[in-house]
Every structure is written in structure tokens, then in C-alpha cells.
Amino acid sequence: MNRRNFLKTAALGVGGILLPAKDSPASVWDAFFQKYYREMNDKEKKDVVARLEKEYEEKYKKHIKVKTNAPLPKVLYGYGLDLSRCVGCRRCVYACVTENNQSRNPQIQYITVLQFEQGEKWVSDLEESNKYYNPETVPAPEHFYMPVQCQQCEKPPCVKVCPTQATWKEPDGIVVVDYNWCIGCRYCMAACPYNARKFNWGEPTIPVDEINTETHYLGNRPRIKGSVEKCTFCIQRVRENPGRYPACVEVCPVGARKFGNLLDPESEIRVLIETKRVFRLKEELNTQPKFYYFFSL
Amino acid sequence: MAGKLVYFLLLVVVMVAMPVYSEAQDNTTTMDNLTENDIPKFVTTKPQFTEGIFPCSNCHASMTPNRQRRELSFHTEIQLNHAKRQRWCLDCHDADNRNVLKLANGDHVTFEESYNLCGQCHGNIFRDWKTGIHGKRIGYWNGDKTYYLCVNCHNPHSPHFKPLKPLPMPAHPQDVTKVKSTTSIEVDGRKLYIPVYEK
Numbered sequence: 226m227n228r229r230n231f232l233k234t235a236a237l238g239v240g241g242i243l244l245p246a247k248d249s250p251a252s253v254w255d256a257f258f259q260k261y262y263r264e265m266n267d268k269e270k271k272d273v274v275a276r277l278e279k280e281y282e283e284k285y286k287k288h289i290k291v292k293t294n295a296p297l298p299k300v301l302y303g304y305g306l307d308l309s310r311c312v313g314c315r316r317c318v319y320a321c322v323t324e325n326n327q328s329r330n331p332q333i334q335y336i337t338v339l340q341f342e343q344g345e346k347w348v349s350d351l352e353e354s355n356k357y358y359n360p361e362t363v364p365a366p367e368h369f370y371m372p373v374q375c376q377q378c379e380k381p382p383c384v385k386v387c388p389t390q391a392t393w394k395e396p397d398g399i400v401v402v403d404y405n406w407c408i409g410c411r412y413c414m415a416a417c418p419y420n421a422r423k424f425n426w427g428e429p430t431i432p433v434d435e436i437n438t439e440t441h442y443l444g445n446r447p448r449i450k451g452s453v454e455k456c457t458f459c460i461q462r463v464r465e466n467p468g469r470y471p472a473c474v475e476v477c478p479v480g481a482r483k484f485g486n487l488l489d490p491e492s493e494i495r496v497l498i499e500t501k502r503v504f505r506l507k508e509e510l511n512t513q514p515k516f517y518y519f520f521s522l
Numbered sequence: 523m524a525g526k527l528v529y530f531l532l533l534v535v536v537m538v539a540m541p542v543y544s545e546a547q548d549n550t551t552t553m554d555n556l557t558e559n560d561i562p563k564f565v566t567t568k569p570q571f572t573e574g575i576f577p578c579s580n581c582h583a584s585m586t587p588n589r590q591r592r593e594l595s596f597h598t599e600i601q602l603n604h605a606k607r608q609r610w611c612l613d614c615h616d617a618d619n620r621n622v623l624k625l626a627n628g629d630h631v632t633f634e635e636s637y638n639l640c641g642q643c644h645g646n647i648f649r650d651w652k653t654g655i656h657g658k659r660i661g662y663w664n665g666d667k668t669y670y671l672c673v674n675c676h677n678p679h680s681p682h683f684k685p686l687k688p689l690p691m692p693a694h695p696q697d698v699t700k701v702k703s704t705t706s707i708e709v710d711g712r713k714l715y716i717p718v719y720e721k
Contacts, residue, residue: 300664305655315689319714330701332693332717356692362685432704435715467665476712479683480658480675492663493654501655521656 252276262403262442263393274442281447285433292441294464296397302458303398303494303515304471305483305503306372309522313338313363313370317473317482321374324459324472325445326437328429335423335456336374336473343367348506374473375400375421375456376506376514383413383422392453397464398487398515399457401443409451418507419514422455458484487515497521564652564669569633572599576633578620587617603680614639614678640672689716 226234245253255276260269274291281289318336327333339354341347347354354371364370381400384392391406392413414422428450440446441461448454459471463484469475474482485492494517497503501519508514591610594600602610616624623631623639631638641648650656654667657675661667672678693701697719704715 297664307655312683312686313688314686315691316709316714318692319689319716320709320712323713323715329704329715329717331698332701333698334692337692357694359688359691361687363688364685427699435704435706463663467662470660470663475658475660476709476714477658478675478686478710480656480670483655485654485663489664493659496653497655521650 301398301487303487307481309520310479310481311370320472320476331427333423338372376516379513382416386412386416404452407452566669582620
């Protein structure tokens with residue numbers, strides 16, 4: 226056998242091994258040959274959604290709706306977080322877990338609430354913070370809190386490094402992940418300066434009766450082992466028309482969380498940017514977050 | 523000649539622009555330049571009353587108002603901790619109609635519109651509340667919103683926030699698979715699932 230024939234045969238063989246077995250159910254073939262989400266037309270999206278809904282129905286014995294709502298025109302989402310008000314109670318963390326079907330075990334949480342000691346170095350050095358605080362009541366005296374989640378950067382470094390383009394920034398500014406296109410290399414996690422991306426090291430598990438059945442393909446639909454996920458500003462809620470506020474905004478007991486359209490001068494996010502003292506986390510990295518921390522006091 | 527023409531054209535431009543400009547001015551009624559009678563009504567959540575206490579006239583109708591500033595022998599559960607030295611009950615509650623609140627100018631407002639009362643002193647907070655920066659709004663970011671009343675979060679008699687019990691801290695990286703189960707709690711009418719860790 227000469228070199229050329231060997232390579233040909235080897236390539237065919239390897240290709241054959243990688244393909245799903247002949248007796249696999251049709252849906253496995255369909256999933257294997259699924260197109261890139263951004264290149265799908267409406268019909269193809271509908272087919273994919275139908276297949277996913279069937280899969281979920283079999284797995285969870287319950288109908289889970291998967292939406293593919295497109296971005297709304299003339300909308301760029303922005304978020305505000307009032308550090309003068311946040312008390313570090315972590316209600317947002319679990320409103321997010323509940324709304325977005327994060328795995329309960331292994332545990333995944335999109336929002337990390339950092340506790341700082343007053344007078345301590347912060348913002349430029351998050352290493353000094355503590356996320357494992359657990360006092361009887363919060364706010365603990367002489368401490369303050371800063372929740373961190375995906376900052377929905379205008380120049381997202383995570384998107385730049387993805388070798389399969391499984392993550393991208395949508396026209397409405399939300400950075401999304403196609404879990405079916407993600408190969409789990411975790412380059413994006415290394416690139417993100419905010420530790421906003423989480424990886425499914427194991428099979429994600431959620432008790433069936435706790436699943437939120439209103440889902441979006443690019444958001445809170447059930448995830449798979451080996452894929453990366455992150456905050457999407459509750460894409461399944463905010464992309465409705467009219468769009469609901471994200472779950473973390475509605476649960477905050479001190480009203481510290483603000484959300485709106487950056488292109489609408491009347492929106493609370495625009496007014497607060499224009500009237501309050503505002504900063505963006507790690508601004509010097511030029512990631513241009515659309516997540517604005519502010520001080521109302 | 524050319525100079526005159528330019529002046530004439532300028533005059534025309536100004537004359538055409540004037541009414542357009544003034545019209546534009548008239549149409550912009552921001553919240554801050556509304557007259558007092560025009561304070562917009564906000565869709566709000568309901569004020570929380572102690573069970574069975576409202577309408578106040580149930581008891582007060584048959585009582586003669588005592589306008590003397592004093593320690594009350596009733597309503598003793600109310601601890602006034604809100605500028606106590608400058609204020610007492612009848613500065614905000616109306617002696618003649620207990621079912622409404624009283625503004626500094628003597629006008630009445632309902633309990634559902636109590637933000638007008640709070641806004642008398644807390645003007646800057648009121649301004650932020652109207653635009654959604656202070657306080658909490660739920661509903662639709664590009665549609666109808668429900669405002670939380672000041673009193674839905676702050677006890678009007680003792681407005682400072684009470685400390686809260688924090689929800690469970692995240693698992694340490696080596697323990698992310700040691701979540702025993704989840705349990706549900708209710709926060710502000712919403713069901714949240716929180717982890718139960720192994721001891």
C-alpha cells in the first residue's frame with residue numbers, strides 16, 4: 226500500500242467512526258448534521274425546534290417550549306446595578322438559577338455576588354473579594370457587595386477566541402451560545418475577564434418539576450454536558466414584545482437592578498447613565514460592557 | 523444687493539422656524555414641569571395594611587379627633603423612627619378623613635398615591651423613582667410597568683431597610699457535585715429553588 230492510498234483509507238475509516246452508528250435514531254443523525262444556527266432559515270429553525278422539543282419531551286416527560294424569537298429592531302439592551310443599594314442577599318442568584326434552568330448538581334450559577342471589606346482594594350483587584358460569605362444577616366457591617374455576571378460586552382473577547390463561532394453577539398447586544406455548536410474547549414472562559422462563563426463538567430441535572438418550560442434556543446433550554454453557558458439577560462423574557470424584565474431585576478428586594486434599551490433616551494438605563502456616577506468593570510480592557518455599575522447615593 | 527437677499531432669506535428661515543420651535547416646546551411636557559394637579563398616576567402595587575385595619579374610618583368615624591401631639595395608647599406597634607422630633611401622626615394622616623393621607627398644603631391623597639406624600643420631602647428620590655432609577659418596577663421593559671410604592675419596601679414609620687438573611691453561598695469548586703437536593707422558597711410571590719448542601 227502506498228502512502229496516498231493509506232491516507233485515503235485512513236481518512237475514510239476515521240470519518241466512518243465519527244459518524245453516528247447506522248441504527249441510531251433519526252434525531253441523532255439530524256442533530257449531527259444540524260446547520261449553524263445563524264445560517265438557518267425559518268423552516269430549518271422550526272425543524273430543529275421540533276426535534277429538540279421532542280427530545281426534551283422524551284427526556285423530561287413534559288412539554289418544554291423552545292422559542293427562536295429574533296432580536297427586536299432598534300434595541301440594544303443595557304443593564305444597571307446600583308452599588309449604593311445592593312445588600313448582597315443573593316436573591317438574584319437563585320432567581321436566575323430558577324428562571325434559566327441552571328444545573329443544580331453539578332452546581333452552576335451565572336451571578337456571583339462578591340463581598341468586599343470597606344477600605345479594601347476593589348474593582349481593579351477582584352481577588353481580594355469573598356464570594357463565600359455567609360453571615361446571619363446582610364449587609365454585614367463594614368462590608369459592601371458587587372454582583373458580577375456576563376457584562377454583555379460590545380467587544381466580547383470570548384467571541385473572538387471561539388474556534389467554532391458557537392458564541393456571538395446578537396444585533397440587540399446579547400452575547401449568546403449555541404450549545405449544539407459548542408465543542409467545550411473553554412477558550413471563551415479563559416478569555417472572559419469577568420468569570421461570567423460556566424462549563425457543564427457533568428450531565429446537568431434539574432428536578433423535572435423545577436424546570437422552567439418557557440425557553441429560548443439561545444437561552445435557557447436544557448443544556449448538555451460539555452457545553453459552555455452564560456447569562457443572556459433572560460433572552461426568553463426580554464425578546465418578547467412587549468418584553469419582560471429579566472428575572473434578577475424583578476426579584477431584587479432593594480431595587481438595585483435596572484434594565485432597558487440603550488437606544489431609548491427615556492429608558493431608565495439611559496437616564497441613570499446620564500444622571501448618576503457610573504462605571505464599567507475593567508474598562509481598561511476595552512471590552513466595552515453594556516453592564517453599568519452606578520451609585521445612586 | 524446680495525447682502526439684502528441673504529438677510530431676507532434669513533428672515534424667512536427665522537419666521538418659518540419660530541412657530542415650529544415654539545410648538546415643539548409646547549409639546550414637551552416632561553414630568554418635572556407638570557402642574558401640581560397633573561402629577562401622573564402610576565400603576566402601583568397595593569399598599570400593605572395590617573389585616574383588617576383599613577378603612578380606618580371603621581373605628582375613627584365614631585371618635586372625636588384629638589389633635590394634641592402625644593404618645594398614643596393605641597397603635598402601639600407603630601414605632602415612629604422617621605424624623606421623630608419634627609413629626610407626628612397628623613402631619614401625614616388627616617384628622618378629619620382617616621382614609622386618606624394629607625399633604626403639607628392640606629390636599630388629600632389616597633394611600634395608593636402615597637408617593638406624592640413621600641415626594642414632598644424626598645424630592646430627589648421621587649424624581650428617580652418616577653424614571654425608574656430608584657425603587658423597583660416590574661412588568662415590561664418596553665411596555666406597562668408596575669411601580670412598587672415607597673411603602674412596599676420602606677416601612678413609612680421606620681423606613682430604614684432591615685437586614686436580610688442571605689440565601690446559600692455557592693459551592694466551592696471541589697464541592698459542586700455535593701449538592702444534596704434543592705428546596706423551594708418564596709420571595710415576593712416568586713418561587714426560587716435554592717440548594718441544600720451536605721453537612
